[in-house]
Amino acid sequence: MTKTEEKAIIERVLSGETDAFEALVLEYQTVVYNLALRMTANPADAEDCAQEAFVKAYRSLASFRGDASFSSWLYRLTTNTCLDLLRSRKRRGEVSLTDDSDETDAELDIPDETDTPETAAVRKETRETVRGALAKLPPDFRGVLLLRELGGLSYEEIGQQMNLEAGTVKSRIFRARKKLAAILTADGNNPHAETSDEREVR
Amino acid sequence: MDCEKARELIFRAADGELSADERIALDTHLAECAECRAVCDALAAVSAELRETESVPEGFAEKVMDAVREEKKIVDLSARREKMKKRFQPGNIAIWVACACLVVMIGIVEFTPVGHTKNVSSPYFMADQAAVFESAEAESAAAEEAFALPAAEEAALVAEEAAELPAPAEAPAPEMPAPEPAEFGGAINEAPAAEMEEDIAVNGAARGADTPNALVPALMVNGTLYRTTGTQLPVEPDDSAILGYVSSVVPLSQWPETEGQANFGGPDAPYALTEDGLIVLTDGEWTLFEAISE
Numbered sequence: 001m002t003k004t005e006e007k008a009i010i011e012r013v014l015s016g017e018t019d020a021f022e023a024l025v026l027e028y029q030t031v032v033y034n035l036a037l038r039m040t041a042n043p044a045d046a047e048d049c050a051q052e053a054f055v056k057a058y059r060s061l062a063s064f065r066g067d068a069s070f071s072s073w074l075y076r077l078t079t080n081t082c083l084d085l086l087r088s089r090k091r092r093g094e095v096s097l098t099d100d101s102d103e104t105d106a107e108l109d110i111p112d113e114t115d116t117p118e119t120a121a122v123r124k125e126t127r128e129t130v131r132g133a134l135a136k137l138p139p140d141f142r143g144v145l146l147l148r149e150l151g152g153l154s155y156e157e158i159g160q161q162m163n164l165e166a167g168t169v170k171s172r173i174f175r176a177r178k179k180l181a182a183i184l185t186a187d188g189n190n191p192h193a194e195t196s197d198e199r200e201v202r
Numbered sequence: 203m204d205c206e207k208a209r210e211l212i213f214r215a216a217d218g219e220l221s222a223d224e225r226i227a228l229d230t231h232l233a234e235c236a237e238c239r240a241v242c243d244a245l246a247a248v249s250a251e252l253r254e255t256e257s258v259p260e261g262f263a264e265k266v267m268d269a270v271r272e273e274k275k276i277v278d279l280s281a282r283r284e285k286m287k288k289r290f291q292p293g294n295i296a297i298w299v300a301c302a303c304l305v306v307m308i309g310i311v312e313f314t315p316v317g318h319t320k321n322v323s324s325p326y327f328m329a330d331q332a333a334v335f336e337s338a339e340a341e342s343a344a345a346e347e348a349f350a351l352p353a354a355e356e357a358a359l360v361a362e363e364a365a366e367l368p369a370p371a372e373a374p375a376p377e378m379p380a381p382e383p384a385e386f387g388g389a390i391n392e393a394p395a396a397e398m399e400e401d402i403a404v405n406g407a408a409r410g411a412d413t414p415n416a417l418v419p420a421l422m423v424n425g426t427l428y429r430t431t432g433t434q435l436p437v438e439p440d441d442s443a444i445l446g447y448v449s450s451v452v453p454l455s456q457w458p459e460t461e462g463q464a465n466f467g468g469p470d471a472p473y474a475l476t477e478d479g480l481i482v483l484t485d486g487e488w489t490l491f492e493a494i495s496e
Contacts, residue, residue, distance in 0.1 A: 018274050025263045033258040047259050054266045055273050056461070084460065088450045088469060130251040148217070149252045177213045177245055184244035185237070 039082035076161035419466035
């Protein structure tokens with residue numbers, strides 16, 4: 001879908017043609033759902049958040065300004081919806097299924113590229129390990145990292161959407177990666193290895 | 203190159219930011235440092251995993267569209283309700299009160315027994331009565347106007363609605379007047395964060411310079427912040443009056459920022475629109491809320 005087509009669709013929706021919105025849903029549902037899935041680490045939550053993000057986008061479509069791309073705006077809505085959910089869970093004292101700090105088997109076994117019968121299994125294990133590590137990141141950091149890696153947004157776009165300085169975005173992504181690497185390598189088993197990364201320089 | 207420098211390059215490499223020289227320097231270091239290689243591999247695994255998208259659950263788009271259509275209905279409904287409410291606003295209430303008085307006065311004049319009038323027919327009384335009639339006439343004119351007003355409004359509403367429906371295709375530039383869903387939905391609610399904060403700063407200022415923070419129970423509905431009046435109403439609103447349920451809760455020191463967000467109580471508390479205004483169920487009682495700013 002080109003930007004022009006997208007704009008035309010948005011205009012149709014704004015002029016009352018609600019069903020035209022479906023084209024946008026179909027175009028972006030995969031990234032939105034996967035963003036939510038990585039943010040919440042739970043398929044049911046991911047589906048709820050992804051749906052809510054689309055409804056929010058529909059509801060506030062008129063406030064969407066053409067100066068940002070629709071996708072970056074939509075991805076931001078998705079990330080924030082997930083962050084809201086995670087925060088409300090935390091406030092309510094619900095324990096996240098994935099935020100298990102006692103888990104010590106996070107160390108990553110990088111699979112060999114060679115094709116062995118176990119490759120698929122190892123790959124699956126790798127995926128689980130990576131997801132586990134992602135789930136351990138502070139949600140805000142996970143959010144910016146996912147916007148960058150999954151959403152393909154630039155630092156500037158993320159900054160614009162999240163109302164952060166591009167430098168702050170960069171610093172968060174840097175720290176998110178550093179933390180991930182720490183969790184996924186041997187350091188991850190040493191709880192003290194990460195503490196110096198907790199503070200953020202704004 | 204030491205490991206610290208190498209790590210920095212590794213993280214930047216993940217964004218494809220390295221110059222050719224840096225790339226070579228990093229590769230040289232990686233060739234001899236297993237630890238940094240592990241970090242590099244770990245990040246590559248993360249990127250690979252993130253690229254591997256999962257397919258959306260079956261029927262997802264349909265569910266979204268159902269929710270969107272439902273949303274449109276709610277928005278249309280509450281927009282209509284909001285318009286209805288405007289007709290009964292203080293300005294108009296004065297007119298209705300005037301009408302009511304007039305009806306009572308006409309009643310008094312009409313049904314005053316004739317004999318009785320004769321008995322007390324002093325010039326003063328006659329003058330008074332004439333005055334009553336005169337003013338009754340004047341008010342009757344006013345009443346006609348008053349009665350005509352809602353009809354005119356009705357017509358205006360219909361015209362407005364008609365105008366909103368088939369907005370011409372050239373219309374929606376970013377700054378165009380918002381059509382119904384947006385006007386009601388979250389024009390403010392989901393506005394870029396910078397504007398949001400500005401709004402909140404303004405609202406905060408409206409509460410007095412000494413209260414930069416919220417510290418008063420507040421709720422955001424349709425992009426407007428409402429604060430408690432502290433007045434509990436002995437009402438039980440109709441299910442159809444319920445606008446929604448508190449979607450999330452922030453600390454009392456913060457202003458709610460998103461639709462349905464509150465800075466008090468718990469999530470899922472219902473809020474409803476009644477003739478008195480917005481009411482929210484807090485601690486088992488319906489409490490009246492007022493808009494902080496228009």
